[in-house]
Amino acid sequence: MASKTNKIGLILCSTRTPRSAPHLASFVHSLLPPSPSTPSYTVETIDLLDWPLPLHTTEPTVPTRLPAVSLPAAYTNATTRAWSAHIASFDAFIFLCPQYNWGYPAAIKNAIDYLFHEWTGKPALVVSYGGRGGGLGRDQLVQVLKGLRMRVVEDPTVGFAFQDGKDWGMQAKAEGGEDLGDLLGDQGFWAEQRVALVQAFNELLALLQNVG
Ligand SMILES: Cc1cc2nc3c(=O)[nH]c(=O)nc-3n(C[C@H](O)[C@H](O)[C@H](O)COP(=O)(O)O)c2cc1C
Secondary structure, three states: OOOOOEEEEEEEOOOOOOOOHHHHHHHHHHHOOOOOOOOOEEEEEEEHHHOOOOOOOOOOOOHHHOOHHHOOOOOOOHHHHHHHHHHHOOOEEEEEEEOEOOEOOHHHHHHHHOOOOOOOOOEEEEEEEEOOOOHHHHHHHHHHHHHOOOEEOOOOOEEEEOEOOOEOOHHHHHHOOOOOOOOOOOOOOOHHHHHHHHHHHHHHHHHHHOOO
8 A cells, every 4th residue: 555645744933024044945845855665755835924823813722622522623823724624734844944033033933832642742853943053943943843742853953154253245245135146056055964954854854754
């Protein structure tokens, strides 16, 4: 019997306008190895900008209190039901997350907190970015994902730094949402982090095979 194809969501955790997230998402996507036959996978972008989830939720019940079998119907708002069904359709996630003021963006926390069971037990990888790689935001997000009982890849860590002791103009471009240039074309650029990304992604695939 053919094994199923795993659907991996690549979540853009930035909702700023402008933003660098789409440029980095296509860079990360391009670096992922071809899908093996087992576990086979597809990667689909989840852009939080497409999901207008109000900061002031009117869902009356804390998501952890809702029986998993009652979802998504048990949510009162149509947007929450759609968000629930969408996240439930994925088998694993890559959170592509910038660092904002030593943490992660509020938009991803809000999007996470609308749900619970839809995340629980699924493999997750946080790929951070920022001036020095966004590690502080990544560590905080990892803690949140563990709280959701997600199975998080923690080794190796992956963080793309726009400046690391030197400033080559990347930070300003990222802040302005400008095209970051041909990142893929220069193989020397972020060489170690490219290797770390592939290793971490393979760990994510291993977690998918090892259904907890
Ligand atoms: C509100 C805010 C806070 C930021 N704080 C940090 C920070 O703590 N450390 C850092 O290295 N970069 C910081 N930056 C710079 C971001 O890493 C950079 O702007 C990046 O492009 C943000 O991702 P985005 O463009 O996809 O939103 C901050 C940017 C914003 C908008």
